[in-house]
Amino acid sequence: MAPAGRGTVTVSAAVETQLARENAELLKRQVDAWARNDLDELLTLYNDDMVYIDMPFPDHPVRGKQAFREHVRSHSAQFVPGTVQVEYANIIASSTGVVGELRVTARYVGEGAPDGGAEISWWVVLIDTIVNGKVSTEHAHFDSMAFAKAIEQSNAGL
Incomplete structure (x- = not known):
């Protein structure tokens, strides 16, 4: 027989683990979309x-969501459709959030890009708070200078 309260801890740990898995999958679906x-x-x-x-x-x-739709639409217009590729370096999830470290590559055609665009690669860390199985807050940390560096290298023929 288990000590009093121990079964509850096991159930709670199982629920925590399941929610963490679901949150990691949510991040992957989010990034894929x-x-x-x-x-x-x-x-x-x-x-x-x-x-x-x-x-x-x-x-x-x-x-x-409506403001976010416009933000993402505007941001995505900077890349040739179909060129965005993502590699996951790390995903760390809990029952209430998920952090993903990603390496993104794409052909950038936004401001300052040469004709035909420039290949760009940058790191992103997404920190999401999850409420009721959906993203409630998201902080995106990325190297904003990566775009300027890629354009400079492309224009220099590197």
Whole structure:
């Protein structure tokens, strides 16, 4: 017979583990939808009152799904469709959140890009808070200078 309370701890640990797995899968579905530029699918993974913050610009949070749709649409327009590729370096999940470290590559055609675009690669760390199985807050940390460096190298013929 298990000591009093021990069964509860085991059930709780099992629930925590299951939620952590679900949150890790949620991150993968989220990143996959973004990489495919499937905004409809992407937005199903967020709560209506979600908040997104690009950490290089923390004073400009994006609030709500409609504003987030426009933000992602504008951001994704900087890349040739179908060129966004993602590699996962790390995913760390708990029952209430998930952190993903990603290496992203794409052909950048945004501001300053040469004709035909420039191959770009950058690191991203996403920190998501999960509420009721959906992303409630997301902080995206990335090297904003990676774009300028890629354009400079492309223009220099490197």
